[in-house]
Amino acid sequence: MERVFLGVTGASGAPYAAVALRGLTRAGYEVGLCVSHAGAHVISHELQRNGPDEPPNAGVVVDEFVRAHADPAGDVRLLGLQEMTSPFASGSARTKGALIVPCSGSTLGAIAHGTGRNLIHRAADVMLKERRPLVLVPRETPVSSIQLESMLTLTRAGAVVLPAAPGFYHLPDRIDDLVNFVVGKALDHLGVEHDLLERWGEQQPGLAS
Ligand SMILES: Cc1cc2nc3c(=O)[nH]c(=O)nc-3n(C[C@H](O)[C@H](O)[C@H](O)COP(=O)(O)O)c2cc1C
Known part of the structure; x- marks a missing residue:
């Protein structure tokens, strides 16, 4: 079974992480899931509706996140933020790739500048060096010039920077449609099969591709 890393950081957009976890587990990957402290805070607030305060127990938040959103038959390995013995911390381990969703500005900066301090940063670093x-x-x-420059640096280093900017040309009816659009594009770039997207020109005969 192939391994994929899923990092969840503290930008708004926990629903994207939930759909990504479901998509990766449904597609049959072993998912190494690593959630930052701020990521757990946002999951608690946006998905579990616990209010805006930081949750007293991030582990409980992450367990509940997996229970609610992973495919029940899926293989999810919870990884500690400082677990540098994880396969994802080493280039010699066989891994398919990494997805960080949502990705905060500070995680973007840490990866872009090689100043990582946790497994999410390290896993990203490994993917870049191993191509x-x-x-x-x-x-x-809006985004600052610092964030724009981080995105440019990362793109030049080989990452795909895919802002959570859903399109509307597929005529979404529900928030889920917008979330699925963004996650579907992200899974496409990882080479993961999914049915989250209606593909332009494939469902609607006559439309341009
Ligand atoms: C409710 C909430 C929403 C946030 N939304 C964003 C956001 O949309 N984008 C962002 O870059 N940071 C956002 N932040 C700030 C990050 O969580 C903060 O910079 C944190 O240090 C990121 O750490 P991490 O990258 O280790 O997860 C938010 C924080 C909270 C509590």
């Missing part, structure tokens, strides 16, 4: 797929889904608006 494996790294997909980053930042969510911020």
